[in-house]
Amino acid sequence: MLELKNISKEYNKRVILDHVNMTVEDGEIMCIVGESGAGKTTLLRCISGLERIDGGQILIDGKEFDPYSNQNNDSVIGVVFQEYQLFPHLKVLENITLAPIMVLKKKEAEARQEAMQLLEGLSLADKAKLYPYQLSGGQKQRVAIARAMAMKPRILCYDEPTSALDPGLRDTVKNIILDLKKSGMTQIVVTHDMDFAKQIADSILKVKPSRG
Amino acid sequence: MSYILEILPSLLEGAQLTLKIFLWTVVGSIPLGLIVGLGLTSHFVPLKAILKFYVWLMRGTPLLLQLIFVFYGLPLIGSGALTLQRYDAALFAFILNYTAYFAEIFRGGLQSIDHGQYESAKVLRLSYLQTVRKVITPQVLKIVLPSIGNEVINLVKDSSLVYVIGLGDLLRAGNVATSRDVTLVPLILVGVIYLLMTAVLTFILRKLEQHYSYWK
Numbered sequence A: 001m002l003e004l005k006n007i008s009k010e011y012n013k014r015v016i017l018d019h020v021n022m023t024v025e026d027g028e029i030m031c032i033v034g035e036s037g038a039g040k041t042t043l044l045r046c047i048s049g050l051e052r053i054d055g056g057q058i059l060i061d062g063k064e065f066d067p068y069s070n071q072n073n074d075s076v077i078g079v080v081f082q083e084y085q086l087f088p089h090l091k092v093l094e095n096i097t098l099a100p101i102m103v104l105k106k107k108e109a110e111a112r113q114e115a116m117q118l119l120e121g122l123s124l125a126d127k128a129k130l131y132p133y134q135l136s137g138g139q140k141q142r143v144a145i146a147r148a149m150a151m152k153p154r155i156l157c158y159d160e161p162t163s164a165l166d167p168g169l170r171d172t173v174k175n176i177i178l179d180l181k182k183s184g185m186t187q188i189v190v191t192h193d194m195d196f197a198k199q200i201a202d203s204i205l206k207v208k209p210s211r212g
Numbered sequence B: 001m002s003y004i005l006e007i008l009p010s011l012l013e014g015a016q017l018t019l020k021i022f023l024w025t026v027v028g029s030i031p032l033g034l035i036v037g038l039g040l041t042s043h044f045v046p047l048k049a050i051l052k053f054y055v056w057l058m059r060g061t062p063l064l065l066q067l068i069f070v071f072y073g074l075p076l077i078g079s080g081a082l083t084l085q086r087y088d089a090a091l092f093a094f095i096l097n098y099t100a101y102f103a104e105i106f107r108g109g110l111q112s113i114d115h116g117q118y119e120s121a122k123v124l125r126l127s128y129l130q131t132v133r134k135v136i137t138p139q140v141l142k143i144v145l146p147s148i149g150n151e152v153i154n155l156v157k158d159s160s161l162v163y164v165i166g167l168g169d170l171l172r173a174g175n176v177a178t179s180r181d182v183t184l185v186p187l188i189l190v191g192v193i194y195l196l197m198t199a200v201l202t203f204i205l206r207k208l209e210q211h212y213s214y215w216k
Helices: A040-047 A092-102 A108-121 A137-149 A167-182 A194-200 B002-040 B045-060 B063-077 B086-111 B115-123 B128-165 B170-181 B185-214
Strands: A002-011 A014-024 A029-033 A055-060 A077-080 A155-159 A186-191 A203-206
Touching: A002 A040, A014 A029, A014 A040, A014 A055, A014 A203, A029 A040, A029 A167, A029 A194, A040 A155, A040 A186, A077 A137, A077 B115, A092 A108, A092 A137, A092 B128, A108 A137, A137 A155, A137 A167, A167 A186, A167 A194, A186 A194, B002 B045, B002 B086, B002 B128, B002 B170, B002 B185, B045 B086, B063 B086, B063 B128, B086 B128, B115 B128, B128 B170, B128 B185, B170 B185
Parallel strands: A029 A186, A029 A203, A077 A155, A155 A186
Antiparallel strands: A002 A014, A002 A055
8 A cells, every 4th residue: 555645845946746645555546637737747756756755755555665765676666657768779578678687686588588478468579579669659658568567566657648649549558557457556647638537547636736 | 112012011000009099099088988978967066067177178278288298298297206108198198188079979968868768767776877888878879979980080180199299100100201202102101091091990980870770
């Protein structure tokens, strides 16, 4: 279980997050919605350790947890970025195996085998040897999901997963997220798309722009 | 023709020194340039200030002056303790100078990498060094290769400046033969040898660029 208590974050004295509270149960899908500029992405960046929080507490299973400085590989917070941020010079398979080999010190053969399983699960097995520039947007996103999953994250976060996709691909993303839920993955989805949020979410957090 | 064969050995001997200085400068200053470039993009202000000063100094004064200073000037300052052999002095000055130029090229390359690449590496728990080595450097190399190639070609020709501290490089060998035998043939040969060297380099650089074209 992930709990946020009174999370605050400022940029240049402008308050972005003002005492935000949120609880995500294990295995559930939490959607963070709100108009642009409301701080949805900032909240996600605080949870995933890309920003330091200015105030409040983050707890995992009741224990205090600082994602910004956390080095414990048992509590990885995975992120699927809006622009995917695949490594353009590495093949799809290498994109996925890089961190498991370098960080988790897995053997190359083992990492490859696990990566192939992930790719098969996302029907991308035939793309393993391609470079990111050879993939469509939807395929890049699925590689980004596989890459995050390869680190066996406690929680998987998505930043605007539908915004860069054709409308027809929305259902594909929805099904992937729901499939991952079945396998017990806890997921946090930032989106401005309320309909999408209603289709997948177990709980929804609305973020409003704070005055200040 | 027999005259050419007669002077060729001394020219080739000079070319050997030119190549030696060229090679060791490339081997030394490209990795150093990357490291200084990383320093120039760091957020540690004192380090950045020192490196900026160094780059300004190296790019702001003539290489010729730097060569003279290292060979003739350092021994005077350190009362003999900083005396370097001619060849070592030349290498020292060249590496110091070219590192500054390469550092600026690498800085540009590093700054053109999307910050999201660092962030995606961070959430995958890669350390800073792992990120630089596995994610950033390969991408930067592809970007900077044409500019690096330009400097490398310059270096071949700049190496002729070592005559000023009395080293016998290719140009000096040609000069000696020209004034001794009162003919332009040695200098024409010198030009041809420089052209051959830069042609080989151009070919290698093109191959390297092709090697990096496997991704976009």
